[in-house]
Structure formats: C-alpha cells, structure tokens
Amino acid sequence: MDDNNKPGPLRSRPTLRELAYFGGVSLVLLVSLAIAPAKNYFSDWRHYQKSYLKIAAERQSGTLVRSFHGGIRQTWIAKLGVVDRCESCHVNMNGALVGATAQPFRKHPPIPHEIDQFGCVTCHRGQGPATSVEEAHYTTEAWEQPLLPAKYLESGCGQCHLGPLEGAPKLSEGRNLLSSMGCVHCHNVSQPDGNQLTPGDNPPPLTHIAEKTSREWIYAWIKNPQAYAASASMPNFLLNDQDAADISAFLMAQSTPSAASKVKIKPVAAASPSGADAATEATTLYGASFCSSCHAVQNEAGNLVGGNFGPELTRVGNKVNPDWLRRWLNNPAAYHPDTRMPHYRMDDKQVALLSTFLLAKKDNDLLANVHLSPSTADSVAHGKKLVTEAGCAACHQINGVNPPQNFAPDLTRVGSRALAQVVFAPGMKHNLPDYIAAKIHDPRSFGPGLKMPKFTLTDSQTDALATALLAQTDRAATYPKELIISGARPSNYHPGGDAGKLMDDLRCLSCHAINGNGGDMAPDLTWEGSAVQRAWLEEFLKNPNTLRPALIRRMPKFNLNPREIKTLADYISVAYQGPGFDSQTLDTHSLNADSAARGKQLFYSKYGCQSCHIADYKNDKGYVGPALTSVGTRLTPVWTYKWLKDPNALRAGTLMPNFGLKDEEARDLTAFLMTLKAKQGGGK
Amino acid sequence: MATTIKSEFERIRNTEVWRTIFRSGSGSSNLHRSQAVQQNIFLHLFSVKVRSRALEFSPTWYLGALTLSTFFILIATGILLMFYYHPSVPQAYADMKDLQFVVASGVFLRNLHRWSAHAMVFLVFAHMFKVFYRGAYRPPRQFNWVIGVFLLLITLLLSYTGYLLPWDQLAFWAVTVGSNIAKAVPLMGKQIRFLMLGGNEVNANALLRFYVLHCVILPLAAILLVGVHFWRIRKDGGLYVPEKKQL
Numbered sequence: 001m002d003d004n005n006k007p008g009p010l011r012s013r014p015t016l017r018e019l020a021y022f023g024g025v026s027l028v029l030l031v032s033l034a035i036a037p038a039k040n041y042f043s044d045w046r047h048y049q050k051s052y053l054k055i056a057a058e059r060q061s062g063t064l065v066r067s068f069h070g071g072i073r074q075t076w077i078a079k080l081g082v083v084d085r086c087e088s089c090h091v092n093m094n095g096a097l098v099g100a101t102a103q104p105f106r107k108h109p110p111i112p113h114e115i116d117q118f119g120c121v122t123c124h125r126g127q128g129p130a131t132s133v134e135e136a137h138y139t140t141e142a143w144e145q146p147l148l149p150a151k152y153l154e155s156g157c158g159q160c161h162l163g164p165l166e167g168a169p170k171l172s173e174g175r176n177l178l179s180s181m182g183c184v185h186c187h188n189v190s191q192p193d194g195n196q197l198t199p200g201d202n203p204p205p206l207t208h209i210a211e212k213t214s215r216e217w218i219y220a221w222i223k224n225p226q227a228y229a230a231s232a233s234m235p236n237f238l239l240n241d242q243d244a245a246d247i248s249a250f251l252m253a254q255s256t257p258s259a260a261s262k263v264k265i266k267p268v269a270a271a272s273p274s275g276a277d278a279a280t281e282a283t284t285l286y287g288a289s290f291c292s293s294c295h296a297v298q299n300e301a302g303n304l305v306g307g308n309f310g311p312e313l314t315r316v317g318n319k320v321n322p323d324w325l326r327r328w329l330n331n332p333a334a335y336h337p338d339t340r341m342p343h344y345r346m347d348d349k350q351v352a353l354l355s356t357f358l359l360a361k362k363d364n365d366l367l368a369n370v371h372l373s374p375s376t377a378d379s380v381a382h383g384k385k386l387v388t389e390a391g392c393a394a395c396h397q398i399n400g401v402n403p404p405q406n407f408a409p410d411l412t413r414v415g416s417r418a419l420a421q422v423v424f425a426p427g428m429k430h431n432l433p434d435y436i437a438a439k440i441h442d443p444r445s446f447g448p449g450l451k452m453p454k455f456t457l458t459d460s461q462t463d464a465l466a467t468a469l470l471a472q473t474d475r476a477a478t479y480p481k482e483l484i485i486s487g488a489r490p491s492n493y494h495p496g497g498d499a500g501k502l503m504d505d506l507r508c509l510s511c512h513a514i515n516g517n518g519g520d521m522a523p524d525l526t527w528e529g530s531a532v533q534r535a536w537l538e539e540f541l542k543n544p545n546t547l548r549p550a551l552i553r554r555m556p557k558f559n560l561n562p563r564e565i566k567t568l569a570d571y572i573s574v575a576y577q578g579p580g581f582d583s584q585t586l587d588t589h590s591l592n593a594d595s596a597a598r599g600k601q602l603f604y605s606k607y608g609c610q611s612c613h614i615a616d617y618k619n620d621k622g623y624v625g626p627a628l629t630s631v632g633t634r635l636t637p638v639w640t641y642k643w644l645k646d647p648n649a650l651r652a653g654t655l656m657p658n659f660g661l662k663d664e665e666a667r668d669l670t671a672f673l674m675t676l677k678a679k680q681g682g683g684k
Numbered sequence: 685m686a687t688t689i690k691s692e693f694e695r696i697r698n699t700e701v702w703r704t705i706f707r708s709g710s711g712s713s714n715l716h717r718s719q720a721v722q723q724n725i726f727l728h729l730f731s732v733k734v735r736s737r738a739l740e741f742s743p744t745w746y747l748g749a750l751t752l753s754t755f756f757i758l759i760a761t762g763i764l765l766m767f768y769y770h771p772s773v774p775q776a777y778a779d780m781k782d783l784q785f786v787v788a789s790g791v792f793l794r795n796l797h798r799w800s801a802h803a804m805v806f807l808v809f810a811h812m813f814k815v816f817y818r819g820a821y822r823p824p825r826q827f828n829w830v831i832g833v834f835l836l837l838i839t840l841l842l843s844y845t846g847y848l849l850p851w852d853q854l855a856f857w858a859v860t861v862g863s864n865i866a867k868a869v870p871l872m873g874k875q876i877r878f879l880m881l882g883g884n885e886v887n888a889n890a891l892l893r894f895y896v897l898h899c900v901i902l903p904l905a906a907i908l909l910v911g912v913h914f915w916r917i918r919k920d921g922g923l924y925v926p927e928k929k930q931l
Contacts, residue, residue, distance in 0.1 A: 036792035072786050083778065085785065129778070131785040142852065 044132045045072060045088040048104055052091050055100060064096055072131060075119045079480050082119035084128035086136065112167065122475070123156025124148055139431065144419045148470070151463055152433050155415065158471025160479065162191045163487020170460075174468025176200070177461060181233055185394045186408035189469075192476045193486045201233055202340055205397035210255035212324045212335070216370040218248040221319075226456050228319070228366065229312035231296060231304055235453035238444060243386055249375030250383025254399040260327040260334035282357035285350055288545075290556035293521070294341075297361065309510070309521065310341060317362030325355045333505070340519075342507040345559035390451060408452070416474035437466045491516035499571030506558055514576065522555065527578030527650070531639040538569045578650075586641040591671035599672025602665055615676055625656065630678035641670045729914040731922045738923040743818075747811035752910070754804040759903065761797040769849070771895035773888045776851035801843055808839050820924035828916040831909055838906045845898035851891060859886050859894070 014022070049070050056064040073091075075084040087093060092100050093115060095107030108115065121128040126147040130136035139146045148155065154171040164172040178184055179200035189197040209218070220227065223244045225234040239247070286292070291313075296306035298314040306313075320328075327334065329351045332341040346354070384401065387393070391408070393401040414436065422435055425446045438445065441462045443452035457465070476484075493515040495503045503509070509518035512525045532540075542565055544555040560568070603609045612624035631640070642649070644666040647656035661669070696702055703709060708719035718732040737743065768787055769779045783790035812832060815821055821829035848859045863886065867877040882889030917923060 036789045039792075040789050074786075083781075127781075129781045129785050135785070 045085075046070075048089040049091060052097070052100075052105055055105070056097055059097070061097060074129075075116050077117070077119055080119060080122060080483075081475070081478065082122060082128060084119040084121055085131050086120040086126075086128065088131055089133070089136075122159070123153060139419075144432075145416075146431060149433055152467050152470050155467045155470035158468060159192075159473055159476035160483050161485050161487075162193055162195060163485065170464045170467045171471060173461070174464035174466070177457075177465050178468055181455060181457075181465075182395055183465075186391060186404075188406075188410045188412060189472065190410075190412045191472075191486075192479065193481075193484050195486060195489060198490075199395075201395075202338065203234075203395040204336055204339075206251055206255070206392075207397050207399050208255055208258035208261070208335060210252050211258055211261055212321060213319050214321070214367075215248045215252045215372060215375070216367045217319050218251055219244050219372060220367055220370055222247055228315055230298065230314075231308060231312045232456075235455040237390055237453040239386075243382075245372050246375075246379040246383035247386050247392075248372065248383070249379045250381075250387055251398070253375065253380045254384075254401075256399060258335050260324075260331070263327055263330065263334060265323060265326050265330070278353060278356070282353040285353055286357060288557055289344060289354070290554055293554065293556070307521075309519075313358060313361055315361060315363045315366055317359040318366045320359070322355060322359055325358060326351050329354055340507055340510040342510065342556070342558065343505045344556070345561070347559075390453075411469060412472055413474055413477065415470040415472040415476075433466060433470060436469050437462055440465050440469075488516065490518075493517040495571065495575070497571070499567050499575075502564055502567055503571075511555075524651070525572070525576055527576055527581070527639075529573040529576035530578040530581035531636060531650075532573075532634055533636055534569060534573045536634045537572060538565055541565045541568055581636070581638045581642065583638075586638045586667065586670065588637050590667060591637060591674055595668045595671035596675050597672075599668035599670065602669050603672055606665075607659055607669075615673075628673060628676055630676060632674040632676040633678040635673075637670050637674055640673055641666050644669055729911060729918060731918040734922060735925060738925045743925045744923060745810075745814060747807055747814050751804060751807040751811055754800045754807060755906070755910070757800040758797060758804065761793055761800065762899065762903075764793055765797055766899060771849070771892050773851065773891060776849065776891060780850050780852070801846060805839055805843055808836050812836060815924075818924065818926065825916075825920045825924060828913060828920055831913050831916065835906065835909050835913060838902055838909065842898060842902045842906070845894040845902065848886070848891060848894045849898060856886055859890065863890075 049068075053065055053068060056068070068091075071088075072085055073087045075082060075087065089104040090106075090108075092105040093108045097105065100106065119128065120126070124147055125145045127136050127140075127143045127145070130143075134140060135143065137147045151170075154168040157165055157168040158171045158175070161168070161171075164175070175197070178189060178197055182199050182201040182203065183189070184197045185199050185203075191197070217228075221234070222237065223239060223241075224236055225232040226236065292306035294307045294309035295311065295313045296304040296308060297312070299305050304312065316325075324335070329344070329346060331343050332339045333343060387398060388401050388404075391404050392398060393403045394407055415432070417432060419430060419432065422430075422432070423446065424430055424435060425438065428434060428438055439452075440455070441457065442454060443450055444454060494500060494509075494517070495514065508514070508525070511519045511522035513520060514525045516526075518524075528537075541560055544557055603615065609615070610620040610622050612622040614620040614622055614627040614629060617627075617629060635643075639650070643656075644659075644661055645663075646658055647654045648658060697706075706720065706724070708716055708723050721727045721730065721732045765783070768783055768790070770776060780794075783794050787793070815829065815832065821832075844859075844862065848855045859881075863877045863880050866880055867873040869876055878884065880890070880893070881887075882893045
C-alpha cells in the first residue's frame with residue numbers, strides 16, 4: 001500500500017557528459033537560428049543606404065542625412081503590375097546628392113516620364129520586387145529577365161508608343177526596318193492596339209519576269225543579291241549552284257506575257273539617238289526627271305548617290321531587257337500595276353535617250369561566268385518545290401505558287417519569349433536580347449536547315465531591329481488601353497474622279513501624303529488648296545523646277561499637258577481645303593500698303609526673320625528657312641497668316657518657331673510677305 | 685533554495701484559482717497524480733503512468749515525438765505564412781517574392797516550413813517502419829496502426845496540397861500531373877479530377893481548393909486523428925516496450 005502511494009523511482013540525475021551534449025546542441029541551435037535575423041540585417045540595401053549616408057555626411061550634407069528615410073522603398077503601380085524596389089539601393093535617383101557618380105547612387109538622366117508613374121522595370125526589365133543585387137539585376141533560378149543592356153533601352157518606350165517616337169530613334173528605325181526590309185511579309189508582328197505592322201517594301205511580281213530579265217541574271221541575283229546591288233533589300237538564301245539554277249529555270253517557266261508586252265514600241269535603231277550630245281542630253285533628262293530622288297547609283301568612289309525608294313540602278317544594264325525597259329519607261333503600271341513609280345509622260349525620243357543611258361550602266365564581269373545548262377522539266381519541278389519551301393511567294397507574286405500562311409514564327413510577343421522555348425546556338429549567352437540579335441544577324445548559324453535568309457544589315461540596324469522586337473512584350477499587352485499611344489494608321493484615302501485617276505497614274509501618293517494616306521518624301525497635300533494660289537499651282541505643275549531649285553530631292557517634271565494641269569489644279573484647290581481658311585480668319589481687304597510697311601518693320605526689326613529667311617536677295621543672308629522672295633505669288637494670305645500664328649498646327653514638326661504673334665502683327669507681316677511677288681517670267 | 689521553490693509551488697497549488705482550474709487538488713499521492721492527469725483535457729490522452737523504460741531512446745527512437753514536433757513547427761510557421769499569403773492567381777507568386785525580399789526573415793520562415801514538411805514525411809515513414817519492425821502494431825494496438833495509416837495519408841496530402849500554393853511552374857505542373865493521375869482512375873476518374881481542381885484545369889479554383897484543404901481541413905483532420913492516436917496509446921496500455929531479451 002505504502003509503496004503504491006510513493007512516487008515511482010525517478011531517473012538518475014543527468015551526468016555531466018549529458019549536460020555537455022545538451023548544452024552543445026542548444027548552442028548550435030541558437031547560432032543557426034541567429035543566422036536568419038543576421039542575414040536579414042546584413043542585406044544589400046541596408047549596406048548601400050549606409051554608404052549613401054556616409055557619403056552624404058562626408059560632403060557635409062546634414063539636411064540630406066536628416067531627411068533620409070531608410071528602409072525598403074518601393075514604387076507600386078497596380079495597373080502596370082509594377083512593384084519596384086530598385087530605389088531601396090538606388091537612393092539618389094533624383095540627384096539630391098550632387099556628384100555621386102558610382103552606382104547605385106548615380107542620378108537618373110532626365111526622361112519625359114515621372115519614374116513613380118511608370119516604375120523601373122517597365123523600361124529596364126530586371127526583377128523589380130527583388131532587394132538583392134543578384135536577384136534584381138541578373139538571371140537567377142526563378143527569374144529569366146535580367147536587366148536590359150542599355151543599347152536596347154528604347155524598346156521600353158515602344159511598349160506604349162506604337163508609332164514613330166522622336167526621342168527613340170533606334171526604336172523608330174527598327175520599326176521602319178521591320179516594315180521596309182519586308183520582315184513582316186513572313187512574320188506577323190501585331191501591336192497591343194491590334195495594329196499589324198505592314199510591309200513597306202514593294203517586292204516586284206515575278207509573274208512576267210521573262211520579259212524583264214534573263215535566266216542568267218536571276219541565277220546570279222538569287223545566289224547573291226548584294227553582288228548586283230549593294231543596297232538590295234532582297235536577302236541571301238545561301239543557295240547552292242544547282243538549287244539556284246533550278247529556281248531560275250522555274251521562274252522563267254512560270255512567266256506569262258504582261259499587258260505591257262502588247263504595247264508596240266519603235267525598233268531600237270530608229271528611236272535610239274547616239275553621240276556625245278545624246279549622252280549629255282540623257283544625263284540632263286535623268287537629272288531633270290529626278291530619277292535619283294528614288295533610285296541610287298554607285299559612284300566611282302563606291303558611295304551610293306540617290307534615294308532608296310526604288311531599286312539601285314548601278315548595274316541595271318546587266319539586268320533588264322532593252323525592250324522591257326522602254327516599255328517600262330513608257331508606262332510602268334502596264335507591267336507592275338502596284339508599282340510606286342510614276343507614269344512620266346515621256347515621248348519616244350526621251351524614252352530612247354533614257355533607256356540607252358540606263359543600259360550603259362553595267363558591269364561586264366557580273367554575268368560572265370554564269371553558264372547554265374538548259375532547263376528541263378525536272379529542274380523546273382525542283383525549282384518550284386524550292387520556291388514553295390523557301391516562301392518566295394510571301395513577298396513576290398509567282399504564278400502557280402500561293403503565298404504561304406503562318407509561314408514564319410509570330411513575333412507579336414517575342415520580347416517576352418520564355419528562355420525555355422528558345423534554342424540557343426552553341427556558345428552563345430543565354431539571354432533574349434543576344435538571341436534576337438544573333439537570329440537577325442545570322443539566322444543560319446542556328447542550324448543548316450533553317451529557312452530564314454541572311455539579310456545584309458549593319459550592326460546598328462541589327463540593334464535597331466532587336467530594339468523594335470524587344471518592345472513586343474507580354475507586359476505591353478496587359479497595359480491599360482489609355483496608356484497605349486497608337487501610331488498614325490494609314491487611311492485608305494484615294495482621290496476620286498478624273499483627277500483621282502490622274503493622281504493615281506502619277507503616283508502622287510508614293511511621295512505625298514493626303515488625308516493620312518501616302519508617303520513621307522514630299523510635303524503633305526491635305527490642305528494644299530488652302531495653302532497655295534491657284535495660278536502658282538498651275539505654273540508649278542507645268543514646271544516644278546521653280547520651287548526650291550537647290551534641293552536634290554524634288555518633284556520631277558511629268559510633262560503634263562494643259563488639260564491635265566487644269567484638272568489637277570482644279571481638284572487640288574477645291575478638294576484640299578483645310579478648316580478655317582476663310583475671310584473670317586483674315587479679311588484680305590485689311591492688307592494695305594500701311595500694313596505692309598508695318599510688317600516690313602516687324603520682319604526686319606522686331607522678329608529678325610532675315611536671320612533664317614531671305615526676302616531680298618541683295619541684303620538678306622538667311623538660309624535656314626526657305627527663301628521668301630516670291631512667297632506673295634505662291635502662298636495664300638490666309639495660309640500665311642495662320643502659319644505665322646502657329647506653324648506647328650499646319651506642319652507638325654516644322655523648324656519654324658511659334659513667336660506668339662498678336663493678331664495685328666501677323667496681319668501686318670502677311671501684308672508685307674504678300675508684296676514679295678515673283679518677277680514676271682523670272683520664276684524666282 | 686530548492687525547498688523554498690517547492691513550498692512556493694505548494695502554496696500556488698493551494699490557491700483558489702489553481703483549484704478551480706485543476707480540480708484534482710494538491711497532494712503527491714499516486715491517486716492525486718492520476719487524477720491530475722485524468723481530469724485534464726490535454727493530459728488525459730496520455731497514460732497515467734509511463735514506464736521509465738519507455739522514455740529511453742531505443743524502444744521508440746523518439747520518432748513519434750519528433751513527428752509531433754515537426755507538426756507543431758509546421759503549424760506555427762504555417763500560421764505566420766498565412767499572414768502574408770493570398771490564395772489568388774495574380775497575388776500568390778508575388779507573395780512568395782515578398783516573403784523572399786521584404787518580409788523580415790521571410791525566407792527563413794518559408795524554408796523552415798518547407799524543411800519541416802519534408803522532415804515530417806520522412807519521420808512519419810520512419811515511425812511506421814519502426815512500429816512495423818518492432819511488431820508494435822500487433823494486438824491490442826492494431827486499431828492505432830490503422831489510425832497511423834490514415835495519419836500518413838493526411839501527411840502526404842498536406843505535402844501535396846502545400847506544393848501548389850507557391851503557384852510557380854513547379855507547383856503548376858506537379859499538380860497538373862498529379863490530378864491527371866487521379867483522372868486515370870477507372871469510370872469516375874474525370875469526376876475525381878473535377879472535384880480535386882474545382883474545374884478541368886489547374887486554375888484559380890484549384891488554388892483556392894488546395895489552400896482550404898492545406899490550411900483548414902487537413903490540419904483539423906490531422907489534429908483530431910493525432911488526438912485519437914495518443915488517446916489510444918493510453919488505452920492500449922502505453923507505448924509498446926519490448927521486454928528486455930531474456931536469453
């Protein structure tokens with residue numbers, strides 16, 4: 001009984017050895033538990049904030065030290081999905097501590113946006129929420145988007161700014177290249193607003209190619225386009241001899257006669273003038289027609305002279321068939337209905353002169369070594385197979401081959417492509433910008449079986465293209481719509497009626513834009529009817545050389561007949577009127593001699609216009625803006641008045657400043673300018 | 685010194701407050717001691733008497749106690765993690781990043797939870813092997829073995845449901861694969877998978893479902909079964925301690 005009520009035998013007291021073990025293990029546990037708060041304390045951002053305060057204290061910036069709020073700082077923008085803690089280390093973004101040049105304390109260069117409205121990773125990439133150097137900047141196990149190298153930074157702008165952007169030349173160039181190199185013939189590139197980039201090149205149809213050139217030339221061209229024309233935008237498909245021969249055989253075989261082939265032309269001998277005079281005359285004609293506004297020719301120094309709107313003509317004599325050339329100069333649209341080349345109204349003699357001149361531009365070595373065995377049914381069939389596989393029909397119209405669909409990878413989101421989906425070439429760095437740049441620069445280095453041809457690009461063009469592609473991100477696709485600034489989309493405006501047909505024939509829209517459609521080589525004509533005087537317009541269409549004769553790129557002379565000129569002038573002066581160009585804006589009766597005298601004072605004294613413009617050739621030396629010696633003959637008073645009031649409203653991006661003129665000042669200046677008339681018959 | 689402390693405890697035990705809480709009263713007789721255990725909701729699960737042999741290392745290797753310890757660590761760290769975690773698709777992974785980058789000792793917390801979970805799975809298996817090879821599952825402890833098997837299942841399910849919560853690629857595909865395995869069940873596989881995921885693919889519903897399972901249902905089930913498990917140890921006559929071999 002007693003035993004039962006007594007406590008049972010207890011274990012003996014712990015030995016010293018057991019106590020030592022227990023103590024030891026406890027100590028290890030304590031130390032290992034202390035690692036967590038210690039790691040927390042010795043963090044990167046705390047270290048940088050301390051050194052920032054130290055620098056500030058050394059520079060005696062007591063206020064900076066006192067006003068400094070330590071701790072993790074973050075920019076949180078829910079609608080952009082931005083949680084950026086970069087400023088925890090980059091504490092001097094606003095440059096409060098002057099002269100701190102070493103990162104992370106460098107001042108952020110001025111940009112058009114507030115950083116706290118867009119965050120950092122929007123442009124720079126990297127891991128915004130991270131608070132350690134390694135995680136924030138580099139690729140880690142759980143993060144694939146390291147900081148973007150500085151040369152691609154403009155891609156950040158391109159996520160919202162979908163059109164050309166003044167402050168981002170590389171991005172704009174890249175987008176232009178995507179279009180003008182024809183990348184988007186094969187690759188789909190859609191922007192976040194749904195706009196799809198469209199090709200800006202104009203690859204010729206190959207449906208009638210046998211009329212235009214020889215099989216030998218086709219062979220040499222597709223083997224290496226740049227050997228024929230250094231500026232050729234056609235890429236190199238790195239074909240072997242046999243494949244190139246078969247493709248040329250197929251292209252000749254599929255060719256059918258064009259509408260142009262039915263046009264009768266004079267025999268060569270009858271039409272072709274010869275001799276030194278003819279050569280001079282031809283050179284003059286080439287110049288007066290402003291062929292070089294669009295076409296380039298390599299000079300003896302090897303430099304290209306001329307525009308890049310049409311194909312280079314350095315060796316055109318090697319390429320074209322003389323009869324085809326004559327028919328082409330006669331009316332290009334008969335061969336290629338969608339050509340951008342205008343229909344010059346040349347007579348037979350001019351056509352003969354110009355074609356002889358152009359055919360002389362040749363390099364006798366170019367086709368000297370091309371000897372092709374005659375084409376067979378097999379080679380034609382093999383050529384067709386190759387043409388189909390290589391996707392030639394994505395750019396060129398070819399008889400019997402349909403344009404391929406979904407031919408090349410869609411690049412709409414390529415700027416966010418997961419690295420796991422990317423096949424890198426051996427030895428290259430595993431990051432997206434390098435991959436994209438390498439893929440553009442040398443696509444075939446990723447494997448011999450790849451289809452993408454090799455484009456001839458400079459390093460800066462490659463960077464520009466990569467920049468434009470890196471702007472195609474997942475992030476951009478999720479941005480709120482109000483942030484997206486769409487580019488100007490080309491409208492489908494086409495002038496109507498007889499004038500419309502004439503303008504189409506002259507391909508006015510190849511160079512001029514009207515109502516949002518057309519090229520950017522020449523001035524926008526949307527409000528041209530309000531801008532210029534009817535009499536001047538007729539005179540100009542008769543002979544475009546009167547305006548700015550010193551410019552290299554200028555409107556060619558189309559040899560229009562009087563009826564055509566009247567049709568065009570009527571249409572332009574009636575249809576292309578801007579808003580508010582009426583007598584309510586400016587009463588022309590108020591432009592009297594007194595007003596003009598006051599205007600002259602303003603011109604020469606108050607505003608010093610002569611520093612950029614010339615009103616009088618004897619005294620004025622301004623060459624920045626156009627000469628105004630005959631502006632009273634050319635421009636309408638009301639346009640001049642509105643221009644003076646706000647130049648940028650009439651021509652966006654003009655160099656002419658807005659002086660904030662008072663109404664009567666603008667009126668007086670207009671009165672003065674209207675007195676500057678062209679001398680009769682002089683044209684100046 | 686020792687006597688002072690002893691008498692002080694004695695005084696506290698005799699206060700009215702103490703005696704309303706612990707109704708067994710003071711006293712060091714075996715009766716008092718057994719009553720103290722029996723009348724306490726927590727202690728009554730345990731045996732009134734434990735053989736000192738059972739407290740030694742060799743009979744159990746302390747595997748059951750260690751498993752319980754990891755379970756406690758998991759509950760403690762899990763509750764702290766719940767303060768920082770939203771079971772929503774846009775937020776879940778961002779919360780992992782916040783734990784990593786801004787929550788004080790957040791990485792430690794997460795890692796402690798994770799490693800304890802791994803340890804618990806390991807220890808549960810070890811515990812069961814030990815019980816199996818010692819033959820401790822034999823009558824009268826056969827029902828407690830069955831409960832143990834259920835506890836093993838709950839532990840595995842806790843592990844599996846917790847795996848989805850970080851909402852990273854690993855989580856997503858692991859659960860995709862796992863739920864597709866469930867789909868392979870004959871006849872009602874699709875329904876099982878639908879029930880698991882709250883839909884036909886791993887998405888917001890699956891995340892919410894796994895979160896509720898992981899943080900509410902499975903832990904409650906585990907606590908309940910652990911209670912029964914311990915209570916059964918007492919009812920089945922204490923821990924199984926093999927007699928010292930009498931060779």
